[in-house]
Amino acid sequence: MLGILADSTGNFLLPARASTLAAEFDWLTWFITWVCIIFGFGVLVTTFLIAMRFRHKPGVNDNGKGATHNTILEITWSVIPGIIVLLIAIWGFQGYMKFSVIPQEALEIQVEAYKWGWRFIYPNGHSEPTLHIPKDVPVRFVLSSQDVIHSLYFPHFRIKKDAVPGRYNKMWVVATQTSPLAEGKDWTEPSSFSFDVDRPETYAEGFDIYCTEYCGTSHSRMLSKVYVHPTYESYAQWLAKASDPYRVGPDGKTTPTTQIGEALAKKNGCFQCHSVDGTTKIGPTWKNLFGHSGRFVDGQSYKADEDYIRESILYPNKHIVAGFAPGMPSYLGKLSDRDITAIINYMKSISENYKGSLDELNAPLPDPKAKPVGPQASAR
Amino acid sequence: MPLMLGAKDVAFPRLNLLSFYLWLVGALFFTYVLLSGVLRSAFGIEMWGGWGLDTGWTFYTPYSTTTTSSVIPATFGAFILGFSSILTGVNFIATIHTLRPKGMTWFKMPLFCWALYATSIIQILATPVLGITLLLLIAERALHVGIFDPKYGGDPVLYQHFFWFYSHPAVYIMILPAFGIISEVITTFSRKHIFGYKFIALSSLAIALLGFLVWGHHMFVSGQSAIANAIFSAITFFIAIPSAIKVFNWMATMYNGSVRFKTPMVYALGFIGLFTVGGLTGLPLAAMSTDVPLHDTYFVVAHFHYVMMGSMLFGFLAGMYYWFPKMFGKMYNERVGVILAIIVYIGFNITFFPQFLAGTHGMPRRYASYPEGYQIYHVISSIGAYIMGLGLVGVLFNWLHGLKNGCACLSQPVGR
Incomplete structure (x- = not known):
């Protein structure tokens, strides 16, 4: 059963309305719809009536009767539509300005579009392919694209903006309706949200997100969902849980440690310079790195054990492997001891030099209250 | 049109023929690309140089500069078609200016000719812009010159400006002759003089000219500035008026007629x-x-x-x-x-x-x-x-x- 759908559930013309801007836009849409209906039917019916009333009667020679022009009449029917469209133009402009002027105090979410998916990056750096926002709080989106032009479209919020490579586009929203979520599900629990583009049965929850700028083969599968939380607290708790990789899920299990390590490495940009398939990028590959031996530029030899990897992450320029240039940033204070262990476990899992079992690597790491590694902690 | 003007032919018959051949070559080029794509994906048949086309008709960058499909042959085909269009525009304008019979003043000319005149103006002014844009696109794809692709320091939105500067008026290239035809047909079958001849004739010109100033309404959500959007929106509403005038005039033509x-x-x-x-x-x-x-x-x-x-x-x-x-x-x-x-x-x-x-x-x-x-x-x-x-x-x-x-x-x- 779907939960909260509040008052506006959509009608034959428009889908349910879920933002402050939607109300702003919708009344003008309705006004224009009525203008279209009145003028449209007016023209069609009048044309039909004229054609029937003045249809040819056989045997009557009635060529070329009637006026050929009437300036006053013609000016009248130019000016009246002119006034109507001028009004629509002004109202449209006013509505658009409310969409363009973004309040400063808004919650900021970065949106990265790529072929073919969305990456929503929350203020704490956590990223997800679906969007979570709190109800009744202004949210600002900063859009960018990694490849071609995409466009982020929320039909229920009535807003859309292109994600253009090489520039940042911005838009904002205040959601006014909680998105549908099955009864009994916990808003703060990340596993409550199951959207998967390959499984249409997961489409019912959350409001739609579409890509509306053609971006290639999977353009029509570049879908996502926005989950509007009932309160800011619910959103904040969800975010805290979702961004904790060591979290115990509702089934009592934790994510395997090597997967956490891989995710951490990905999130921290390690794979920009280190491959995991043996190819040499800017830094040494991680494949079979653990446990191998080599030499530094100064000729000293080393063996890549846990201490070596730890030092390379925290003090990367202390020793440089022969054949490479210094340049890696330090992750001191950015990764906790536990994070580093998780990454080392991941590196072990992709090295032939590691002879232990995968189960051992995937065992949950104890929670040391996640103290960041500071200079004192690592003073030797 | 020459018949309506009482002329034997257009002003430059050979140019007219050239224009036809260019159209044929351009169309063949484009059709070849599309056909090759269909054969490739549906039947796995490989044709030389044929990778199909997957950009949509807009060729938006940087998609069109990075896709593997046959963008260069297709745009080259469109480029040739553009020349056909320009030459015909020149030809029609020259014909209408010089080959009208004695006594047929501008405001005695059939409305279909007015429509074609307005169309020709758009063709010779807008099509070269498309030609240049397509050449730039080809240059960027082949030589990696940074124009539209941010990877080389270009701006993808610039492409949209260029593209719509042609492609919005292009819509009027297609619709204006239809307006002309309808004006002729309604007059004939209502047995009546067209109502408001001058308004209809001038509204064609107004549409042709205003049509050049509305291209930005295709880009309201592209990140274009709000002030540019506002101006394009206002001009777009203006263009609704000449269109409305035509409809009202056609209705008035039937009034008191014999339909x-x-x-x-x-x-x-x-x-x-x-x-x-x-x-x-x-x-x-x-x-x-x-x-x-x-x-x-x-x-x-x-x-x-x-x-x-x-x-x-x-x-x-x-x-x-x-x-x-x-x-x-x-x-x-x-x-x-x-x-x-x-x-x-x-x-x-x-x-x-x-x-x-x-x-x-x-x-x-x-x-x-x-x-x-x-x-x-x-x-x-x-x-x-x-x-x-x-x-x-x-x-x-x-x-x-x-x-x-x-x-x-x-x-x-x-x-x-």
Whole structure:
């Protein structure tokens, strides 16, 4: 059963309305719809009536009767539509300005579009392919694209903006309706949200997100969902849980440690310079790195054990492997001891030099209250 | 057109022929690319240089500069087609200026000629911009010169400006001649002088000129500045007025006339119907706020097809039926013609009207698959498309039958 759908559930013309801007836009849409209906039917019916009333009667020679022009009449029917469209133009402009002027105090979410998916990056750096926002709080989106032009479209919020490579586009929203979520599900629990583009049965929850700028083969599968939380607290708790990789899920299990390590490495940009398939990028590959031996530029030899990897992450320029240039940033204070262990476990899992079992690597790491590694902690 | 001006031919007959050959070459080029893509994906047949085309007609960068499909051959084909268009524009303008008979002043010229004159102006002013844009696109793809792709320091939105500077006026290139045809047909079949000749003639020119200043309304959500959006929106609303004038004048022409429901006239009436719907549904797209949710949805597709395909198709069919006896000295079957016109009209509306509602519900354009909620609109739309397709095949058959078996007749049949 779907939960909260509040008052506006959509009608034959428009889908349910879920933002402050939607109300702003919708009344003008309705006004224009009525203008279209009145003028449209007016023209069609009048044309039909004229054609029937003045249809040819056989045997009557009635060529070329009637006026050929009437300036006053013609000016009248130019000016009246002119006034109507001028009004629509002004109202449209006013509505658009409310969409363009973004309040400063808004919650900021970065949106990265790529072929073919969305990456929503929350203020704490956590990223997800679906969007979570709190109800009744202004949210600002900063859009960018990694490849071609995409466009982020929320039909229920009535807003859309292109994600253009090489520039940042911005838009904002205040959601006014909680998105549908099955009864009994916990808003703060990340596993409550199951959207998967390959499984249409997961489409019912959350409001739609579409890509509306053609971006290639999977353009029509570049879908996502926005989950509007009932309160800011619910959103904040969800975010805290979702961004904790060591979290115990509702089934009592934790994510395997090597997967956490891989995710951490990905999130921290390690794979920009280190491959995991043996190819040499800017830094040494991680494949079979653990446990191998080599030499530094100064000729000293080393063996890549846990201490070596730890030092390379925290003090990367202390020793440089022969054949490479210094340049890696330090992750001191950015990764906790536990994070580093998780990454080392991941590196072990992709090295032939590691002879232990995968189960051992995937065992949950104890929670040391996640103290960041500071200079004192690592003073030797 | 030369016949309407009482001239033997256009001003530059050889240029006209060249223009035709260029059109043929360009069209063959483009068709080859499209066909090769179809053969490749459907049957796995490889054709030389043929990778199909997957950019859509807009060739938006940087998609078009990074895709593996045959963008260069296709754009080169379009480039050649552009020359054909420019040369014809020059030719028509020269013809209208120099080959009018003595006594035919500008305001005594048939309205179809006015429409072609306005069209030609657009062709010679806008098409070169498209040509340059396509060359730049080819240069960027082949030589990696940074123009549109941010990877090389270019700006993808610049491409959209260039592209729409041509492609918005291009819409008027297609619709203006249809306006001209409708003005001729309605006059003839109402047995009446056109109402408001000068307003109709000048509104064609107004549309041609204003058409150059509205390209930005395709880019309201691209990140273009709000002030630019506001100006483009305002000018777009202005262009609605000359279009409305034409519709009102056509209605007034029939008033007090003697309307004959012959095939061309039925198409002309259908044209008024479709163009009215198409024009009015342009209002929520021209208004900046309501365009934000509707942009790039099926609403735009429906609006565009009412204005462009519906009106252009109905204008074309009205013209073909109207001048059929003049062109071939044969007559088609009138009754069948009228019935088919009604079938095509109904089919068209069943096809495209549901798309307005799909669009307001958020169905995006260019989707190969869609969430289940949109199914009903697509089903109705497909049924309409088959009805329309059937009607159009019938039209072709009616013409062929008329050519073969139709009675030989005067170039302007009695009773029209």
